[in-house]
Amino acid sequence: MNFADMKKKSGSSTKSLQEKIEKSESKNSYKDDRFWRPELDKSSNGYAVIRFLPAFGNEDLPFVKTYSHAFQGTGGWFIENCPTTTGGKCPVCEANNLLWNSGLDSDKDIARQRKRKMQYISNILVVSDPTNPQNEGKNFLYKYGKKIFDKINEAMSPEFEDEEAINPFDFWKGADFKLKVRKVAGYINYDKSEFDSPDALFDGQDSVLEDLWKKTYSLQAFVKEDQFKTYEALKVKFDGTIGADVRSTETNSETVETAQAPTPAREEVSEDTDALDYFEKLANES
Ligand SMILES: [Zn+2]
Structure with missing residues (x-):
């Protein structure tokens, strides 16, 4: 798509975007300096103003939805993209379904710890970043x-x-996003974040906007096949991480083996994405 066509679609895409949101799919990446994140102060507060940018090139959506796992077992860390992002089979999610359906609260705790984490990825412009003005x-x-x-x-x-x-x-009818981060009851909280009033970015100057648009990144690249290990490779790593026992302990393994054809339990496991940042940091430091 060229820039002129993209501008023509301005404002008309809100509804179709809305319709596509629930169907969206996607993936993740670590230690990639194309990614920005707000830097938090010692009390875990942070403030920045960002602008979400239009879809890259010919891509339909200005975001992708991804799932990943990040947890530690007796055999070390398991930090991998989850193939369910694109509808594939995942050995960790399968094991989690068994644990979730075993009827034991302790199994549910393990499933929660290993659950897939949902994250979205978008292109943004950093409008204001007081901590890192560069x-x-x-x-x-x-x-x-x-x-x-x-x-x-x-x-x-x-x-x-x-x-x-x-x-x-x-670009023209969107709005800046004021990202306000606090720590509430021990968790990173974004509740106070909000959109500013709608306003054309860069006063709607086409040449500036076009230059910016051309610098954005493909989001579909994060949901391509090469972003995901095979089921077999993930299974080997998962078994190594948990020590080949579904609970990493010796208790009640017969319950798990009899729990066949589990119903999907993933959605019951709440999605708290900030844990992932924490695990990423830990893993990157080691
Ligand atoms: Zn998974």
């Missing part, structure tokens, strides 16, 4: 969780009649 005016990829995605959704389909639906990813 990032300002540059485009990055940004990984975010359900809370921020919900805010994007709310902006696209507001709850009340006096609120106007906006497509936050639109």
Whole structure:
């Protein structure tokens, strides 16, 4: 798609975007300097202003949804993209279903610890980054969780009649996003984050916007086959991580073996994405 066509679609894509959101699929990446993240102070507070950017090239969506696992077992860390991102089979998710359905609370705890974590990836422009001003005016990829995605959704389909639906990813009719991070009850919290009033980015100057758009990254690249190990390779690594016992302990293994054809339990395991950042950091330090 060329820039002129892309501009023509401005404002018209909010509804189709909305329709596609639930069907979206995707993946993850670690230690990649194309990614931006807010730097938090000692009390885990952070503030930055970012702008979500339109879909890359001919891609339909300005975000991708990804799943990954990050946990530690007796055999070390397991940090891998989850093939369920693109509808594939995942040995960890399968084991989690068995654990979730075993009827034991202790098994549910293990399943929670190993659950797949959901993250979205979008192209962004960093408008303001007080802690790292060198990032300002540059485009990055940004990984975010359900809370921020919900805010994007709310902006696209507001709850009340006096609120106007906006497509936050639109150059001309979108809005800056004020990212406000706090620590609440021990967890990183994004509740106070919000969109600013809609406003054309860079006063709508086409040449500046076109240059920026051309610098954005493919998001579909994160859901390509090469982003995921095979089922067999993941199984080998998973077995090594947990010590070849589904619980990494000696208790109650017969319960697991009899729990055949489990119903998908993944959605019951709540998705807290901030844990992933924590595990990533730990793994990268070692
Ligand atoms: Zn999985």
